[in-house]
Amino acid sequence: MTRLLINRGTFVTMDDQKAEFQGWMAIEGDRIAGIGSGPAPEEEVARATETLDGTGLLFMPGLVNTHGHAAMSLLRGLADDLALQDWLQNHMWPTEAKFTSDDVYWGSALAAAEMIKSGTTTFVDMYDHMNRVGEVVDQSGMRASLARGVIGLCPEDVQKAKLNDAIQFAKDWHGAANGRISVMISPHAPYTCPPDFIRKFVEASHELDLPMHTHMSETIAEVEQNVRDYGCRPVEHLDRLGMFSRPTLVAHAVHLNDEEIALLAERRVAVSHNPISNLKLASGVARVPDLLKAGVTVSLGTDSAASNNNLDLFQEISTAALLHKGVSGDPTVVPASEALRLGTVNGARSIGLEGVTGQLKPGLKADFIALNLSKPHFVPHTDYVSHLAYSARGSDVVHVWVDGKQLLRNGQLLTLDEDKIMAEAERCFRRLRA
């Protein structure tokens, strides 16, 4: 088995209190075999079948993007500066209604190319034609948690077909791509799925023993509608429907009261915070410092490129670190190290992959990235944790590995054909707009 030894690197492991150190890391097959500070021990040097000089590079866990719709990268910049419902109903949904399975493939490939190049190794995706997204994950070498997201505003037979599609997708793809793909069960949102329909997803989640993922409390209007139609706010509503008896990841969770935060903490519901999408659509600012204080696992998502408009998770990390200080008036909330946790280990935890990815630690999968430190914006060397949270950009990433396999080398994609993907994505967009 191959054994890669990286020596003389700078490491930020997200594993312990020792924020950064100079040292070495050994990768055997798809796993991290060892890591330590100082020069690599002689026995590590002897066992290595391959060596990488880590001088000038910072190694950290690959980033985990916990909410998105990859295929919507085809709609980047199509309709900006609009309110969520106008944007969804008059721009996104009509164009998406024309999406073919081919569009989903190329849109997702475009997203995968962008994510790998900016340091994301694991992503959550909720969309349609999910087998095509699965193909992209398989081919790209990324890790992903995928969900057939179902909108239930349709006749019962269509609902049933969609539910069956989601269940079939789970059966076909959970554990696929050498285990890099896991599946979640995903009613789109409480405002787009009737209660009885959501119950069926909860049942499927129990039967298949898979976690759940949904949009929740993204806008005030949606919370008000929930109260009007169902007599309670979304957290209580979903709890009553049994969703939180399953491991659940909710996206957005912008509009929460204290009781809802306490209930999310009690039920161990994870929250995917999507700060840029929430700002762009004027949905509001999630109560992240309060969620963290209550012990809720908060991670970061880009949402789709149509409401972001890129998939650079480093931008989500810095935005999370900055936004909550300014809005709360407390400059100590979401410090640099916490912001990095949101984008790495918390991301893994929120999709059941803690102990698998999100940290550099012996026994974990070798999902890691390397940033080039020889850049003016990383000088001086005061504190690389600070630099990663506040100064880094996805474009600083030069190498990416998932499952011990290198996906990006010196900024070049190794598993995907970037030029072809960009051309095909452009072609798909032209056809959709014709």
Place this chain on the structure above:
Amino acid sequence: MTRLLINRGTFVTMDDQKAEFQGWMAIEGDRIAGIGSGPAPEEEVARATETLDGTGLLFMPGLVNTHGHAAMSLLRGLADDLALQDWLQNHMWPTEAKFTSDDVYWGSALAAAEMIKSGTTTFVDMYDHMNRVGEVVDQSGMRASLARGVIGLCPEDVQKAKLNDAIQFAKDWHGAANGRISVMISPHAPYTCPPDFIRKFVEASHELDLPMHTHMSETIAEVEQNVRDYGCRPVEHLDRLGMFSRPTLVAHAVHLNDEEIALLAERRVAVSHNPISNLKLASGVARVPDLLKAGVTVSLGTDSAASNNNLDLFQEISTAALLHKGVSGDPTVVPASEALRLGTVNGARSIGLEGVTGQLKPGLKADFIALNLSKPHFVPHTDYVSHLAYSARGSDVVHVWVDGKQLLRNGQLLTLDEDKIMAEAERCFRRLRA
């Protein structure tokens, strides 16, 4: 005289309603000689002494960063996640007190390297040892508006020496570097300069016929102190002291009431909005949509790398476009085109350089940048104005010109020695921390 013809490029001029077009641009000496859509006219092709194929590149005006303290790049990441006064008094000021003229030179050179590489061609700087900043501007080829920023919390003789230093700097450097350097007169802030001292700066500004620059209303505490000590809020205070009888650029202006916004508009005071620094220090969120509605010229500043922590103005542009939507609840405020104006033409206007830089237009100085469009995050080609505001990063910039002279080619600095600057900046920081 050399005449450069760029053809087959994509252009965003910031000059008119035609947001983007495919076309050509001619540069003669230090100025834009012509620009147009479609193929370059035959006479342009004939007159060119040099040609650049603009295929796959987007050309736009160089960005204008209207508030910063370049030398403080030496303190990047030194003290994060602290309140402004704690950060200033216990971390920044004690370290800065040790700054030598050499530190200012290398810290400013580090900032210049970072700014050029991320597309900024003109910057405002307020600091000490300004002749060394002037040297950096001269050597780097950038354009700058420089101010000796004076804190007046000191004995009268020291005050006098500082004022004389500011005046001498203005006399020595205004118009220097082939006119690329202009000078502003700059009392640091109403809370750090007694009223009589500010009056002397206003007098100097009149005598030298130079504009003024100051920090104003960055924090609530500062506004309260102003009311307590001088019986009015900072805008009225500075107006009473005569500052607004001069062209003035104020940085921050976070805490303003309606009357203050109206007075700033009436006095044609320009505001440098520093969204990232204001968030990081938890100072608050400036009322940018209200300022724009009142007709105030709002531009963008990074502030120093110590409170940002990078100098990538594209991040300021996207943050300005995003933040005010989320905080106001109105997704239509600060649309993409407006955000780009803040970072270009408004920046030029706010320092008296409208008609000189900030747009692509015949007769203006040839200060422009080129971004590489062959990147996944610029696909599909829906709307490049949107992509520039929401998806671009400084690292997309590949070429930079100021005064018709190329400063960056394929991401490589042509006027500055990047490796030497990074090493010297690191050395300065080590000495300051010793």
